[in-house]
Amino acid sequence: MVQPTTAIAPDATGPVIAAKNLDLTFQTNDGPVHALRDVNLTINKGEFVSFIGPSGCGKTTFLRVIAALEHPTGGTITVNGMTPDEARMRRAYGYVFQAAGLYPWRSIEKNIKLPLEIMGFDRAEQDRRVRDVLALVDLEGFGKKFPWQLSGGMQQRASIARALAFDADILLMDEPFGALDEIVRDHLNEQLLTLWARTEKTIGFVTHSIPEAVYLSTKIVVMSPRPGRITDIIDSDLPRERPLDIRDTPEFLAIAHRVREGLRAGHAYED
Amino acid sequence: MSAALTQRPARASWALGGLAAGVLPVMTVLMAIIAIWYGASVMMNRAWTLDQMQRQNIEMTPFEIIAAAMTQERPVLPPPHQVAAEIWNTTVGEPIMRERRGQMQGNPRNLIFHAYHTLWPTILGFGIGGFLGILLAVGIVHSRAMDMSVMPWAIASQTIPILAIAPIIVVVVSNLPVLNAAVDQGWISDDTKLLVPKALISSYLSFFPVVVGMVAGLRSPQTSDLDLMRTYSASPAQTFWKLRLPASVPFLFTSLKVSIAAALVGTIVAELPTGARFGLGARLLTGSYYGQTIQIWSALFMAAICAAALVMILGALERVVLKRMGARP
Amino acid sequence: MRAVGLVPWGLPVLGVALIVWAALNDTRLALILGVWFGAWALNAWLSDRAHRRGARLVVPLIFGVTLLALWEMAVQLYDISFVILPAPSAIWARIVTETATLWADFQQTILKGALAGYAMGCGAAFLAALAVDRSPFLQRGLLPIGNFIAALPIVGTAPIFVMWFGFGWQSKSAVVVAMVFFPMLVNCVQGLKASDAMQRDLMRTYAASYPQTLIKLRLPTALPFIFNGLKICTTLALIGAIVAEFFGSPTVGMGFRIKIEMGRLAMDMVWAEIAVAALAGSLFYGIVALIERKTTFWHPSQRRG
Known part of the structure; x- marks a missing residue:
């Protein structure tokens, strides 16, 4: 079970993630909560998919279902053609949480090595990969530092590096830049796009910022709460090459407008 | 400020709040402990029974051996029911007061009488020690010189087995001329004189945990909370009453619970090397002199009950106070 | 105002x-x-x-x-009066002249009784915590009881252990084991629970096994708690070893000496023993705190200092 498996290449034809009629109900003391109801979604290889919606709409829950951190109560979902649990066992994805979640007792380098140690990579390979991903997120020279010696943005970059280290094909990101200020966020968004272009990974990205979703994605999934469901799926026709000022173009504003309409249709602002 | 109030020290997780939530697991573990106790008691007491069997040359069935092992007068490990029976007999089964030389006096055969002799100095000492501890903590927080001079010693004193000093204090205090004079003058009775050194040790032991906990509590408001008070140009006294003191309450109760447990241990140990006649410690000592194991265990459980009761009272008080201060349950 | x-x-x-x-x-x-x-x-x-x-x-x-x-x-x-309070100079004089006796007492009580009991008690509590940790049911049952017992006057078990294990250092170690076990257990169990949900989720996304999660995540996060327990237990161990000697001991040991010399009203010697006990206590605590500083340098409580 514990052997160095880099993720299995998804078979060329099938989708990377496919959810059909997905339901997830939490039983709480105040009665059942419908976190997800009848969610249908297909994500293909190399797509950058954003999930957007107000809190409680199930976007994080859906990401956690893909990661097999939650289990659906109805419907089916496959990741690389397997169940999420099988995919997790084969280390199919890297996960980035809202907080960097670096271990304070490990240096940045050792933090990035954490998944590599668990997955049984040999020493030399570990060192090589750490060097590579540190370069990928522009953190060369910071490997020996401890997390608390770095700024919030740098910590989050290190956490992305950690998720990239074992070279899974899927990257799941749960509001990774939510806690950062706007300027750092813009910078990281740009870097993320470059990284995505270079690595050709499939990315699932949870956010509640409309500009962020539109700027990053090839596909935007709009969700709404009570029960958590998908209200709109928007395919973006923006070019893959996206400078920051693309956000002032009419095309960009049109998509942002449609996202806002989708959110409004889901009665996101009624309360 | 609510943030400061909810920041509870880690040791605050006293059990009884959680007891209701997990009665079944707690009962299961208790049952397991009692079962192990019975088993151990049979194993450890069997040797004596077997020895008796051999000497008197009688045959016994295994069942009889077990029964005999659980009814000895001086067992190596008395089974739970023997201890329970002893506690019952020496509390409910004995009058608390008895007549002696024409006077009504406490009955030394009654365990409640001994518990009283231990509890009273404990509570007295705890009150004095706790009060002084709070005062010193207030001084430390407001005076830099006091902080730098006293605080390192207060912390270091926690690493020292202060309890070892208990016997000295007993000897010193009972030899104090002032105290002897007071007895001669008839101001205090001999009983009260015995109580003084015990209370002193209790107060000494309750003092330092309260100082350390209270200083931490009074310093718990964050910079932003203190800055807010500064924007109102509040006086140090106002800052103290309206911010520091309320913020320190959870810390205070945590350290008070540690303190009162320490105070009780202090009183009991104070009774040990000085040959005190009354008190749970004295009961332990006479029990160990005469090999009365059942007496030792019953005194031990009485001490446990006292400790539990004291901490529980503080815990209840804590819940009431914190609730009135609007903390989340 | x-x-x-x-x-x-x-x-x-x-x-x-x-x-x-x-x-x-x-x-x-x-x-x-x-x-x-x-x-x-x-x-x-x-x-x-x-x-x-x-x-x-x-x-x-x-x-x-x-x-x-x-x-x-x-x-x-x-x-x-000498009986009420000997001067520090007199106590110092005693420490100097009686160094050999004090050293022998120190060996008997601290090095044999306290340290052996401390190592056994804390070790057993740590292993027990690892076992308890795997069963939430046991945790919910044992934690309240452990918390409860940690507040009890366990020193009182000293006469029982002296009866069972004799007058030697073994009975003192047994008392120390009884005293340190539950405080240590409670701290270890709390420590093992201390890692936050997100970090455990992260380990799950790596499909990490139980021992991997234990070694790489949960033991490091438990360290501050474990050291807190170890520090509390240093004082308890000394108290247990000294007080147990009041109930019976060979003719050497710090508790024995305190009891005997007090009977003779040789208060300077009693104070000399107390001074040694204080020094030993601070030293013991200091060593544990030093190890803590070296191993949990990353923890906020150690960082600021």
Whole structure:
């Protein structure tokens, strides 16, 4: 079970993630909560998919279902053609949480090595990969530092590096830049796009910022709460090459407008 | 400020709040402990029974051996029911007061009488020690010189087995001329004189945990909370009453619970090397002199009950106070 | 309501007034008060301007030396009975002449009784915590009981253990085991639960096995708790070992010596033992704290210092 498996290449034809009629109900003391109801979604290889919606709409829950951190109560979902649990066992994805979640007792380098140690990579390979991903997120020279010696943005970059280290094909990101200020966020968004272009990974990205979703994605999934469901799926026709000022173009504003309409249709602002 | 109030020290997780939530697991573990106790008691007491069997040359069935092992007068490990029976007999089964030389006096055969002799100095000492501890903590927080001079010693004193000093204090205090004079003058009775050194040790032991906990509590408001008070140009006294003191309450109760447990241990140990006649410690000592194991265990459980009761009272008080201060349950 | 504002000039005036009053009545008292307020003024002056590390060391040192000096002065000036309070100089004299006895007692009580019990008790509690940790049911059952027992006067079990294991150091170790086990268990179990949900989720996304999660995540997060338990237990271990000797011991040991010398009213020797116990306690605690500093340097509580 514990052997160095880099993720299995998804078979060329099938989708990377496919959810059909997905339901997830939490039983709480105040009665059942419908976190997800009848969610249908297909994500293909190399797509950058954003999930957007107000809190409680199930976007994080859906990401956690893909990661097999939650289990659906109805419907089916496959990741690389397997169940999420099988995919997790084969280390199919890297996960980035809202907080960097670096271990304070490990240096940045050792933090990035954490998944590599668990997955049984040999020493030399570990060192090589750490060097590579540190370069990928522009953190060369910071490997020996401890997390608390770095700024919030740098910590989050290190956490992305950690998720990239074992070279899974899927990257799941749960509001990774939510806690950062706007300027750092813009910078990281740009870097993320470059990284995505270079690595050709499939990315699932949870956010509640409309500009962020539109700027990053090839596909935007709009969700709404009570029960958590998908209200709109928007395919973006923006070019893959996206400078920051693309956000002032009419095309960009049109998509942002449609996202806002989708959110409004889901009665996101009624309360 | 609510943030400061909810920041509870880690040791605050006293059990009884959680007891209701997990009665079944707690009962299961208790049952397991009692079962192990019975088993151990049979194993450890069997040797004596077997020895008796051999000497008197009688045959016994295994069942009889077990029964005999659980009814000895001086067992190596008395089974739970023997201890329970002893506690019952020496509390409910004995009058608390008895007549002696024409006077009504406490009955030394009654365990409640001994518990009283231990509890009273404990509570007295705890009150004095706790009060002084709070005062010193207030001084430390407001005076830099006091902080730098006293605080390192207060912390270091926690690493020292202060309890070892208990016997000295007993000897010193009972030899104090002032105290002897007071007895001669008839101001205090001999009983009260015995109580003084015990209370002193209790107060000494309750003092330092309260100082350390209270200083931490009074310093718990964050910079932003203190800055807010500064924007109102509040006086140090106002800052103290309206911010520091309320913020320190959870810390205070945590350290008070540690303190009162320490105070009780202090009183009991104070009774040990000085040959005190009354008190749970004295009961332990006479029990160990005469090999009365059942007496030792019953005194031990009485001490446990006292400790539990004291901490529980503080815990209840804590819940009431914190609730009135609007903390989340 | 500005009572606290009085303090800066109120205290010196009060001090001088007290000294003057004492000088008129009892010169000895005036001397003692003079030393006290003098040292206090020096400390107040030092602590107001000192921001360097040196002051953090000097100020408490001056305070401690002042207390010792006052003790010595009070005993000498008032001829306090030897039984009530021997002077520090007398205690020091005893420490110097009786070094061999004190060393033997230290070996018997601290090195054999306390340390062996400490190692066994804390080790057993740690292993028990690892076992308990795997069963939430056991946790919910054991934690309240463990918390409860940790607050009980366990020293009271000393006579029982002395009966079971004899007068040697073994019975003292047994008392120490009984005393340290539950505080250590509770701290370890809490520590093992301390990692937050997100970090455990992260380990799950790596499909990490139980031992991997334990070693790489949960033990490191538990370390501050484990050390907290270890530190609390150092004092408990010494108390247990010394007090247990009150109930029976060979003719060596710190508790034995305290009991015997007190019977002879040789209070200077009793105080000498106390001084050794205090030193041993601080040293023991200091060593554990030092190891903690080295291994949990990353923890916020260690970082600021």
